[in-house]
Structure formats: structure tokens, C-alpha cells
Amino acid sequence: MEEQTQRAGECDFPNRTVEEVVDCYADMVYRIALSKMGNRPDAEDIFQEVFLKYMQKDPCFESEEHRKAWLIRVTVNCCKLFWMNPFRRHFAPLEEAPEEAFCEMDQEEQGIYQEVMRLPSNLRVVIELFYYEELSVKEIAKSLSISEANVKMRLSRARQKLKLNSDQWHMD
Amino acid sequence: MDTDKLRNTLGKIHPDRALVERVKSYQAQRAFFAMNRRKLYRIAYGMALVFVVILAAGIYRGYMEKEPGEEPSVIRAGDETREQTGASRVESQNALTAACFLEDQEAYVYENQRIILLDECTSEKVEIIITNPEEGMVCYTSGRADLAALFPGLFQNEPVLSEEGQRQAAVLVYRNGAWDEKLLGILEGDQAEGVIPEEYLEKILEFAR
Numbered sequence: 001m002e003e004q005t006q007r008a009g010e011c012d013f014p015n016r017t018v019e020e021v022v023d024c025y026a027d028m029v030y031r032i033a034l035s036k037m038g039n040r041p042d043a044e045d046i047f048q049e050v051f052l053k054y055m056q057k058d059p060c061f062e063s064e065e066h067r068k069a070w071l072i073r074v075t076v077n078c079c080k081l082f083w084m085n086p087f088r089r090h091f092a093p094l095e096e097a098p099e100e101a102f103c104e105m106d107q108e109e110q111g112i113y114q115e116v117m118r119l120p121s122n123l124r125v126v127i128e129l130f131y132y133e134e135l136s137v138k139e140i141a142k143s144l145s146i147s148e149a150n151v152k153m154r155l156s157r158a159r160q161k162l163k164l165n166s167d168q169w170h171m172d
Numbered sequence: 173m174d175t176d177k178l179r180n181t182l183g184k185i186h187p188d189r190a191l192v193e194r195v196k197s198y199q200a201q202r203a204f205f206a207m208n209r210r211k212l213y214r215i216a217y218g219m220a221l222v223f224v225v226i227l228a229a230g231i232y233r234g235y236m237e238k239e240p241g242e243e244p245s246v247i248r249a250g251d252e253t254r255e256q257t258g259a260s261r262v263e264s265q266n267a268l269t270a271a272c273f274l275e276d277q278e279a280y281v282y283e284n285q286r287i288i289l290l291d292e293c294t295s296e297k298v299e300i301i302i303t304n305p306e307e308g309m310v311c312y313t314s315g316r317a318d319l320a321a322l323f324p325g326l327f328q329n330e331p332v333l334s335e336e337g338q339r340q341a342a343v344l345v346y347r348n349g350a351w352d353e354k355l356l357g358i359l360e361g362d363q364a365e366g367v368i369p370e371e372y373l374e375k376i377l378e379f380a381r
Contacts, residue, residue, distance in 0.1 A: 018199040030187035112181040132182040
């Protein structure tokens with residue numbers, strides 16, 4: 001606690017407790033992890049790892065946006081590192097079983113969820129960041145370390161696959 | 173597909189509540205370990221140090237036992253011997269007479285370079301390892317070391333005794349004008365078991381006559 005108070009004094013932006021941060025960003029981190037990993041057990045592993053890193057590093061942030069960007073970036077990096085593990089490189093799914101939908105979803109939402117989960121992971125994460133986290137193309141490009149043109153292309157492909165209504169595209 | 177529906181669907185993705193609670197509890201666990209980390213490091217450091225010291229002592233002891241010839245000739249006899257015999261530490265290296273004054277001691281050969289002394293009064297066993305009998309004796313004793321100088325030159329690495337060794341053994345076996353039957357019996361027993369060479373006892377007896 002002393003350490004935290006001291007660090008809070010060093011930062012311009014007041015530090016929040018870990019509990020507050022977990023409550024605030026748990027859904028976001030989990031959604032990104034799920035969209036990158038494609039299955040819940042791996043997403044849960046990544047979820048834990050991201051918040052463990054947050055506790056270990058205890059970084060200083062200038063704003064809430066800064067904190068959010070840090071968490072998105074770390075989640076994406078953790079997902080990349082997960083597959084870089086030589087042990088996991090030899091993993092392959094036994095069968096292409098559809099990911100089970102969440103119980104709160106109705107019939108239609110379950111269908112949408114299954115469609116989203118059928119997308120390749122690089123398209124899924126862009127959809128998640130753009131439509132739910134409402135990040136701009138520029139912010140997504142920065143978070144994923146890809147070009148803006150690449151983000152736009154991925155969004156376009158994802159929309160085509162999901163058959164999203166073209167009049168509802170909000171690309172800035 | 174409607175983007176609002178997509179957004180609603182994505183909004184219903186939540187991590188398991190138990191998982192979130194577990195992650196929150198990590199902070200408390202981490203605080204505990206951070207608080208005790210320094211203590212844990214000290215304990216680990218201390219244990220490592222003790223291990224290194226024990227290892228070094230073991231290696232040194234092994235070295236001493238394997239290559240005794242290279243070590244300096246030192247006799248580590250108890251002060252009691254010197255007090256009773258009046259012999260100095262240096263003199264006691266070659267003083268067979270020192271042992272002869274201690275009437276209640278019985279000595280017999282156990283190995284070529286090892287003597288076990290048995291005190292009949294206290295039934296105490298004293299083990300003496302003679303590592304360099306050529307240049308006096310290097311003795312490492314446990315318990316009483318009164319008779320560290322009992323067999324100087326007697327138990328050498330060579331199977332055949334030196335002349336000095338034979339003379340000293342003969343004095344011990346045949347002392348005060350009579351045979352020491354007990355010691356003679358022990359030597360005969362050792363000869364029968366092959367602990368000492370065959371010509372060992374013959375030479376001693378011949379010398380005594």
C-alpha cells in the first residue's frame with residue numbers, strides 16, 4: 001500500500017486500486033483475449049496474465065485513456081506471446097467445434113456470436129475494437145502495430161463476411 | 173447484420189465472475205510475498221552459504237584422506253599423554269614408551285593405517301588414523317588421543333615392517349620380561365584373518381627373542 005501511495009504521488013494521474021481497474025476493464029480485456037484466442041480457456045489464461053502484469057509493473061499513467069491503451073496493447077502482446085511458445089506451436093484443435101455462446105444471449109445474438117467467432121482472429125479483434133470499444137482506426141492501428149490502411153482493409157473484409165449494413169459503417 | 177445488434181452481442185461477453193474475483197485476490201497475495209521477499213532472500217542466501225561451507229569441508233576432508241602424504245607431519249595427541257609421560261608434542265611422535273606407561277590400554281591392529289584403542293576401564297573406543305608414519309605420524313583422533321604415539325613407524329604402507337617398527341612391536345609384545353598374551357593373541361588372530369601379512373608376527377617374535 002505504501003508503495004502504491006508513493007507511486008501515486010509520482011504520477012500526474014491518480015492511481016486506481018487494482019480492484020477498481022479489474023472491475024472497469026475486465027470485460028474489455030476478456031473480449032479482446034477471446035477475439036484473439038478464439039476459445040474461452042485460453043482467453044481466461046490471457047486475462048489473468050494481463051492483470052498479473054499490471055500488478056507486477058504497476059505502471060504510471062497520464063490519463064484513463066493511457067491506461068486503457070496500455071491494457072489493450074498488453075493483451076494483444078500476451079496473445080502473440082502465447083502462440084510463440086514452442087510447446088504451443090505444435091498444438092492443433094481436434095475438431096472445428098463451434099465456440100459455445102454465452103447464456104445471456106438470445107437466439108439471434110447467439111447466431112451473431114457464432115458468426116463473429118468463425119472469423120479469422122485478426123479480423124475478429126478489429127471488429128471488437130472498432131464496434132465495441134469504439135476506438136478510431138488510428139488507435140486500432142497503434143494498438144495492433146499495423147498500418148491504418150491494414151486496419152481499414154481488415155474492417156472491410158470483416159464487414160463483408162458478416163454482411164454488415166453498409167449504411168451503418170462509421171469509419172473515421 | 174445490424175451493427176447495434178453486433179454491439180449488443182459483443183457487450184454480452186463477460187469473463188467468469190469467479191475468475192475476476194480470483195484475479196483481484198492476486199494483489200493481496202502479491203503484497204504478502206513482496207513484504208516477505210527480503211526475508212525469504214536472506215533465508216535462501218543463508219542456506220546456500222551453509223551448503224557451500226559443508227561442500228567445501230567435504231571436499232577438503234576427501235582431499236586430506238586421499239593424499240595424506242602431501243600434508244605436513246603433525247601429531248594431534250591429547251595433552252594427557254604428554255602430562256603423564258613428560259614427553260613434549262614433538263618427542264611423542266616417536267615415543268613408544270609413552271604408550272607403555274598406560275597399563276590399562278589395549279591396542280590392536282584393525283587396518284593397515286588405522287588403530288582402534290580400547291580403554292578397558294571406560295570401554296571407550298578411540299580411533300586413530302595414521303596417515304604418514306614414515307615421517308613421524310599424522311593422526312586424526314576422535315575422543316581420547318592418549319595413545320596417538322603408540323605405534324610410530326609400526327604400521328607403514330609397506331607390508332613388511334621396517335626394522336624400527338619390528339623392534340617397537342617386539343618391545344610391546346614382550347615387555348617386562350613376559351609375553352603379552354592378550355596382544356599376542358590379537359596379532360595371531362589378525363594374521364589368521366589376513367589383516368596383517370604372514371611374515372609380520374614371525375618377524376616381531378624373532379626380534380623379541
